[in-house]
Amino acid sequence: MIKCVYCGKENEPIFTYCLNCGRPLEQSISSFKPRAVHGTPSSRRARCIILKQDGSAGETFELSAGVNAIGSRNAHVLIKDDPRVADEHAIIDIAEDQAFVQDLGSRFGTFVRIKDERILSDGEEVRIGHALFRIELRKQPLPPSPDRSLPIGSLGLLPEYFGRFVRLGPEGVILRAFLLTKPQMVIGRTQGDILLPDDPFVSSKHCALILEQGACRLKDLGSTNGCYVRIKGKATIKDGDCILVGRHVLKFEWVTK
Numbered sequence: 001m002i003k004c005v006y007c008g009k010e011n012e013p014i015f016t017y018c019l020n021c022g023r024p025l026e027q028s029i030s031s032f033k034p035r036a037v038h039g040t041p042s043s044r045r046a047r048c049i050i051l052k053q054d055g056s057a058g059e060t061f062e063l064s065a066g067v068n069a070i071g072s073r074n075a076h077v078l079i080k081d082d083p084r085v086a087d088e089h090a091i092i093d094i095a096e097d098q099a100f101v102q103d104l105g106s107r108f109g110t111f112v113r114i115k116d117e118r119i120l121s122d123g124e125e126v127r128i129g130h131a132l133f134r135i136e137l138r139k140q141p142l143p144p145s146p147d148r149s150l151p152i153g154s155l156g157l158l159p160e161y162f163g164r165f166v167r168l169g170p171e172g173v174i175l176r177a178f179l180l181t182k183p184q185m186v187i188g189r190t191q192g193d194i195l196l197p198d199d200p201f202v203s204s205k206h207c208a209l210i211l212e213q214g215a216c217r218l219k220d221l222g223s224t225n226g227c228y229v230r231i232k233g234k235a236t237i238k239d240g241d242c243i244l245v246g247r248h249v250l251k252f253e254w255v256t257k
Helices: none
Strands: 044-051 057-063 066-071 090-095 098-103 110-113 117-120 125-128 131-137 163-168 174-180 184-188 207-212 215-220 227-230 234-236 242-245 248-256
Touching: 044 090, 098 110, 098 248, 215 227
Parallel strands: none
Antiparallel strands: 044 057, 044 248, 066 090, 090 098, 098 234, 110 227, 110 242, 117 215, 125 131, 125 227, 131 163, 163 174, 184 207, 207 215, 242 248
């Protein structure tokens, strides 16, 4: 069982999100060790495919039971000529029809593409096209004053904003901060509240941040290239999941023997 670090509920290891609070279990999974394989061997094998820019399959790497390294040197999944991929970047752990991906403290991180939607925690990083963002949620909303004036020290910010969606540059430098002033903020290339007009990898209406009941959900709006969330610790991966390492997209698959 995996204990959620947010609410304490015990979850089966097959789940990516807590069944009680809905938050990601990847931080909780960091101490989880897959059970050793006993009895009849699995009828499936795992593999990782590097996707080409047009989305077609490129080089394929067969994965073995146990730890499979991803990196630019001496790795099971070898990614060459990408300065954003570390020598020892990440691992994929395979055991008993379960798979996990774990970043090894790489500088540029490892990201997993969301399917439909995902709850975001404060401080999580998101890749949309070529842009890297960080979600910053407000802990407590400012109480309105009787005459609707803003409190001293607020820098003139609206008391109704829910948080910020911060675009990051090299070394984590903040390039721009977008205030989340509505329960739903749409992000796109030509339509929405947050526009990325110069990024050809962003769809016209790409995704939305939905804020309700104190939580923030990132919802893909049917974009071509998807939304990727940076993992912390270990994260469960399933058949068809896409992993972003540097500028390369890896597709994880289970294949029947």
